[in-house]
Amino acid sequence: MKPSTRKRLSRGVLYAIFVLAVVAVVLVADGEAIRTNFLDLDVAAETFPGLITIAAKNTVVYTVIAFAGGLLLGLVLALMKLSPVGPYRWAATAYIELFRGLPALLVIFGFAFAVPIAFEWRPPGGSTGAGLIGLIIVSAAYIAETIRAGIEAVPKGQVEAARSLGMRPSWTMVSVVLPQAFRIVTPPLTNELVIIIKDTSLLFIAGMALGDRELTTFARDAVSSQANATPLVMAALMYLVITLPLTQLVAKLERHNKRGR
Structure with a gap:
């Protein structure tokens, strides 16, 4: 048997297995129960306006705040970790390792309840603002490592060339290194943005007013009031509407970077 024929047969077998698996799932599943409990159009109609005007809007706003704050703090931490001054490096390393090692839910809970009590701080x-601060603190630790890797990926020759022209180290970093580093790390930073979108669902632990609810909290409350899981399905679809364009953007940026190399 020719290798090309064997390859076609193997691919055909894999397709057949996939089709059989899908058919088996469809036959085993209780379609009526799924429709009643997860795809109830009447429940969807009652949930839909608020899902967009309150939940989706808040999710996007919280994501922008957390990403912007995390990016700014992460940049400072990355520069501190690359600093020739020892205490700066040690402080940045301790921060990054600490908050990358702790669950985001625990950090949000701490900033929402423990920190205000310990320092008498409002x-x-x-509570939503406190939860966002916790999310910023966690995201900054991951973003800092991403930016640090991007800075170190910039060819050393460009730094040496800039300094040979008389540029100060600080201006070299701002005008030469950072622009190239951000181009390098744009795909992983976009991935981090997608993660933050999903991590906004953890803000429920801080407690929220009705108008401050994000997608997951809004859907969970709707499930309790409607005694039906359709709002969860709708929230899941809304997350996909928000995140899928970003994941496609990441793939496009990675292809662009490969062509550039």
Whole structure:
């Protein structure tokens, strides 16, 4: 048997296995129960307006705040970790390792309840603001490592060339290194943005007013009031509407970077 024929047969077998698996799932599943409990159009109609105007809007707003704050703090941490000054490096390393090692849910809970009690501090934005601060703190630790890797990936020759022209180290970093580093790390930073979108669902632990609910909390409350899981399915679809374009953007950027190399 020719190798090309064997390859076609193997591919045909894999397709057949996939089709059989899909058919088996369809036959085993209880279609009526799924429709009643997860795809109830009446429940969807009652949930839909608020899902967009409140939940999806808040999810996007929280994501923008957490990503912007994490990016700014992460840049500072990355520069500190690359600093020739020892205490700066040690402080940045300790921060990054600590908050990368702790669950985001635990950090959000700490900033929402433990920190205000310990320091008699009222966070801006109330409990939701405290939860966002926790999310910023965690995301900054991951973003810092991403930016640090991007800075170190910039060819050393470009730094040497800039300094040979009389540029100060600080201006070399701002005008030469950072622009190239951000081009390198744009795909992983976009991935981090997608992760933050999903991590906004953890803000429920801080407690939220009705108008502050994000997608997961909104859907969970709707499930309790409607005694039906359709709102969860709708929230899942809304997450996909938000995240799929970003994941496609990541793939496009990675292809562009490969062609550039």
